[in-house]
Amino acid sequence: MEPADKSWQQELEERMLQIDPRNLNGVIDTDPQRAREQGCFGTIYKGIYNNRKVCVKVVGGFSRSFEHLIREMRVWCQLTHPHIVQLYGWISYIKEDFRPSLVSNWCDGGNVRGFLERHPNADRRALIYGIAHGVEYLHSEDVVHGDITPANVVMNGNIPQLCDFGTSFLIWDTTTRPGPTVVGYGMVLRYTAPEVTVGESGSTKESDVWGFGCTAMEILRNEQPYSTTTILVDMHNPAALAQSKPPFTPPSTQTEKTLAPCLEFNPKNRIDMGTVIVSLNG
Structure with a gap:
């Protein structure tokens, strides 16, 4: 992904913070080299949060993908139910790279x-x-x-x-x-x-x-x-x-x-x- 303008990065982070205050920057450990699967709007990685595995959904480096993430956040952050994957929050950096991501519970059983x-x-x-x-x-x-x-x-x-x-x-x-x-x-x-x-x-x-x-x-x-x-x-x-x-x-x-x-x-x-x-x- 090409480097984004810093002010634009800050604007996106501010939008994310307004939607969901659970900024997990610095507390999620993930390996960007190990992807679980790839989709149209991003890639799924395995991360560690509070000593347990989590799912890190990273969006692609396109404005369309970022808007897609914002819409998804607006809906997902309001949902809590035993039969819904739980959103824990979000991060904007992985290994110092600007990579906006959503963090949720990891499901070992696959689909x-x-x-x-x-x-x-x-x-x-x-x-x-x-x-x-x-x-x-x-x-x-x-x-x-x-x-x-x-x-x-x-x-x-x-x-x-x-x-x-x-x-x-x-x-x-x-x-x-x-x-x-x-x-x-x-x-x-x-x-x-x-x-x-x-x-x-x-x-x-x-x-x-x-x-x-x-x-x-x-x-x-x-x-x-x-x-x-x-x-x-x-x-x-x-x-x-x-x-x-x-x-x-x-x-x-x-x-x-x-x-x-x-x-x-x-x-x-x-x-x-x-x-x-x-x-x-x-």
Whole structure:
């Protein structure tokens, strides 16, 4: 990353401080040479804070990435729940380099898909129930996650936690809303609600319910949405969605039947997360 103007760096730090006063500069030990994974807007590193491992999410060196971080901070810093990855604060420097980063709890279990590969006999219904509680909490706080997929559910021991709030926003706070929805390539498209995929709507609570339904069904069946159709490439899925092709074959178990209303093509017909929890608990 090219050196930024000092006054610009200070301005960004001041903005971060106004959003979240938990400045952890100088108390996070991390190795910038060891990345866990890389995404569109940054890289994940392992750090140490108070003698325990933490996740350090470092944004890329572009103004767009910094604005992305600011939006994510505004949403994430207000969230506290057992099924939500906990934000501890932020840092602006790593090894004397200006690298604005968000610091959260570290989840040794990786994402839920990898966890189930290692623990195929895990209680899948319990995992789904925990994820449902996390989504329901977000919606009770008027937060839309915007990207609910198995990759964005990580395991803290046996507890599933929602992560990655880069596309999340507060319904009542327009400053947290991302730009126009862009449906990209890759697996995420498989979990995107039809109305979002074909451009009829941006992300909503209802589209979160669809993403949850797809994620929950994958946990139960060990298969991705649309895996049984003739559509082999994710970028072709919008055509399938426009033709109302279902992401899974008809439900066969009681739990699958409980989840079926999450995958109604008309968002007005989808159940809310509170009803999902009641139904799963029945």
